[in-house]
Amino acid sequence: MMSGRPLIAWGGPLALLAGIFWLSLFSWSPVPIGSWQAISALLPGKVSVLSQALVLNLRLPRSLVAILLGASLAVAGCLLQTLTRNPLASPSLLGINAGASLAMVVTSAFDPSWVAGYSIALLAAMGGGLSWGVVMLLGRGWDTAGDRSRLILGGVAVSALCAALTRATLLLAEDHAWGIFHWLAGGIAHVRWREFWQLLPFSILLLPLAWLFASRLNLLQLSDDSARTLGIRLGQLRLLVNLVVVLLVGSCVSVAGPVAFLGLLVPHMARAWIGNDLRLMLPIGMLFGAVLMLLADLLARAVAFPAELPAGAMLALIGAPCFIWLVRRRT
Amino acid sequence: MKKPALTLAILLMLVALVLLLSVRYGSETLSFADLHRALQPADSHYFALVEYRLPRILLALLVGAALALSGVLVQGVIGNPLASPEILGVNHAAGLMSIGALMLFPGLSVMWLPLLAFIGALLAFALLRLAAGNSAPLRLALLGIALTALYASITDYLMLSHPLEINQALMWLTGSLWGRGWAFVYVALPWLLLLLPLSLLLCRPLDLLALGEEQATTLGINVRHAQQLILLLALALAAISVALCGPLSFIGLLAPHLTRRLVGGRHHWLIPGAMLIGALLLLLADLLARTLHPPLELPAGVLTAIIGAPYFFWLLMRTR
Numbered sequence: 001m002m003s004g005r006p007l008i009a010w011g012g013p014l015a016l017l018a019g020i021f022w023l024s025l026f027s028w029s030p031v032p033i034g035s036w037q038a039i040s041a042l043l044p045g046k047v048s049v050l051s052q053a054l055v056l057n058l059r060l061p062r063s064l065v066a067i068l069l070g071a072s073l074a075v076a077g078c079l080l081q082t083l084t085r086n087p088l089a090s091p092s093l094l095g096i097n098a099g100a101s102l103a104m105v106v107t108s109a110f111d112p113s114w115v116a117g118y119s120i121a122l123l124a125a126m127g128g129g130l131s132w133g134v135v136m137l138l139g140r141g142w143d144t145a146g147d148r149s150r151l152i153l154g155g156v157a158v159s160a161l162c163a164a165l166t167r168a169t170l171l172l173a174e175d176h177a178w179g180i181f182h183w184l185a186g187g188i189a190h191v192r193w194r195e196f197w198q199l200l201p202f203s204i205l206l207l208p209l210a211w212l213f214a215s216r217l218n219l220l221q222l223s224d225d226s227a228r229t230l231g232i233r234l235g236q237l238r239l240l241v242n243l244v245v246v247l248l249v250g251s252c253v254s255v256a257g258p259v260a261f262l263g264l265l266v267p268h269m270a271r272a273w274i275g276n277d278l279r280l281m282l283p284i285g286m287l288f289g290a291v292l293m294l295l296a297d298l299l300a301r302a303v304a305f306p307a308e309l310p311a312g313a314m315l316a317l318i319g320a321p322c323f324i325w326l327v328r329r330r331t
Numbered sequence: 332m333k334k335p336a337l338t339l340a341i342l343l344m345l346v347a348l349v350l351l352l353s354v355r356y357g358s359e360t361l362s363f364a365d366l367h368r369a370l371q372p373a374d375s376h377y378f379a380l381v382e383y384r385l386p387r388i389l390l391a392l393l394v395g396a397a398l399a400l401s402g403v404l405v406q407g408v409i410g411n412p413l414a415s416p417e418i419l420g421v422n423h424a425a426g427l428m429s430i431g432a433l434m435l436f437p438g439l440s441v442m443w444l445p446l447l448a449f450i451g452a453l454l455a456f457a458l459l460r461l462a463a464g465n466s467a468p469l470r471l472a473l474l475g476i477a478l479t480a481l482y483a484s485i486t487d488y489l490m491l492s493h494p495l496e497i498n499q500a501l502m503w504l505t506g507s508l509w510g511r512g513w514a515f516v517y518v519a520l521p522w523l524l525l526l527l528p529l530s531l532l533l534c535r536p537l538d539l540l541a542l543g544e545e546q547a548t549t550l551g552i553n554v555r556h557a558q559q560l561i562l563l564l565a566l567a568l569a570a571i572s573v574a575l576c577g578p579l580s581f582i583g584l585l586a587p588h589l590t591r592r593l594v595g596g597r598h599h600w601l602i603p604g605a606m607l608i609g610a611l612l613l614l615l616a617d618l619l620a621r622t623l624h625p626p627l628e629l630p631a632g633v634l635t636a637i638i639g640a641p642y643f644f645w646l647l648m649r650t651r
Contacts (some may be wrong), residue, residue, distance in 0.1 A: 149469035157644040163635035316484035
């Protein structure tokens with residue numbers, strides 16, 4: 001744990017993020033971009049070279065979106081794990097990702113004109129909230145005496161159902177099913193500035209909001225009863241935090257598709273790095289999430305260069321063994 | 332009061348009915364007169380019926396029965412209501428092995444797929460045992476799901492990095508009977524004709540195992556031996572099914588439970604009953620998959636998941 005040495009604890013991840021961000025601006029590009037050109041393109045002034053235009057119009061928005069995505073999903077994972085006191089809770093395992101994608105796919109099958117801007121993010125959030133509601137209510141998710149595995153298995157079952165319905169809708173309604181499979185794996189190969197601006201308001205609003213809940217959520221880590229005695233209104237807090245989580249996940253899914261495992265892994269990394277205090281864990285989690293997402297995107301470019309794979313597929317490859325390890329470690 | 336013989340007879344009739352419907356309906360509806368004529372090679376429907384529809388219907392029958400049986404055997408040994416080849420990750424491992432082999436050696440004959448899938452299934456089970464030991468039901472299921480996620484993510488990766496034809500890819504992701512011809516039936520038939528009756532010989536040890544290990548030992552069977560044999564058989568059945576049709580989900584979970592409610596827990600009723608129900612489920616799923624929106628076709632695995640996932644959820648809530 002690094003909480004005793006703040007310089008390393010915060011400086012390390014920040015430096016790492018900066019380094020990977022810089023790397024993501026120029027590496028593995030079909031058109032060679034120099035490492036210096038990547039920086040000079042960011043400085044104010046006229047863009048003269050093709051590679052600089054590439055950096056400004058393709059690489060920069062993509063890397064920024066990766067940072068926002070990673071931060072949002074990491075925060076969503078931290079909040080979920082605190083809220084359910086379940087170390088395996090995460091947007092993908094509790095069915096939020098699958099519900100959000102289903103909502104998007106069904107909407108686009110009925111009326112493609114909806115699939116743009118903020119409305120689709122809200123729709124995805126609604127779908128995610130719905131499927132999560134099913135998991136929590138039918139799965140007795142608030143029942144702390146129950147087995148923790150049950151909630152996760154319930155989430156997996158609801159995800160399986162949503163995924164099947166999503167595939168069925170896609171196959172029946174879409175002409176180019178193959179492209180959609182790339183989307184369903186989750187990735188950011190297609191993002192431009194438009195997607196960045198679509199994601200930004202959600203992140204700017206919700207990430208600080210999540211941090212404001214941190215001190216009250218800290219009390220929740222003890223037990224429901226002790227939180228109540230300390231004057232926390234549990235129902236209200238849960239509702240608000242759920243809302244934040246669902247909106248964060250919805251905005252991410254609407255831009256990048258269902259990116260799995262990031263929300264599961266980052267909270268554990270952050271906890272190991274800085275400890276259980278959510279006020280510190282959330283910002284560190286954002287940093288780690290951003291680093292991990294950028295890294296996954298870099299890897300996705302690197303392994304199949306000059307083609308590209310969805311970053312979500314790379315994250316799943318990294319995340320699934322960690323998931324197994326987490327299941328074994330607990331209980 | 333349960334009357335197992337009557338129930339089985341009704342199930343048999345239902346299977347026959349759905350078989351008949353499956354032969355008639357598809358992207359094109361054939362009347363009975365058409366069907367009769369189509370059996371002649373000169374007829375215009377001959378190809379659609381004999382080369383396309385019949386083999387896949389037969390395969391649905393066989394694979395549905397095999398998957399259901401595999402579920403019965405696994406549940407009989409592990410004594411866990413949530414255990415079934417797909418939940419334990421066996422199906423996806425077998426699928427991963429098959430797809431991996433097909434990508435490495437594109438000219439590979441389908442003859443080899445069952446064997447490779449069986450190796451994959453064995454490895455997956457060994458890995459699960461290694462990771463889980465003798466865990467409580469929910470934890471075992473969770474580990475199985477985690478391993479499934481691993482196999483699925485590798486399958487996804489292979490699929491995305493070596494783009495396939497879409498129906499082909501869907502088959503290996505969710506299981507489907509699309510485009511399965513006689514060659515596949517011939518591969519499946521000898522194995523399944525051997526393994527399906529063999530399982531009926533295991534009724535007594537299965538019944539005894541249901542009493543608990545100590546009781547079973549007192550009553551004179553070698554528990555470890557019987558368990559190993561039954562599990563091997565279950566893995567082989569699941570692997571053959573997956574090698575031919577991809578990782579079809581939830582039939583191996585759903586069919587045994589449904590059958591147990593209909594005919595009770597004695598295995599000499601349970602095994603044939605589950606095979607019938609499994610066949611019925613897959614035939615229905617495939618029929619729906621072909622007729623919902625012709626000429627487009629859904630993978631049958633999507634439909635079995637739409638029925639099976641809610642059932643799994645419900646089962647989960649009842650399991651302690």
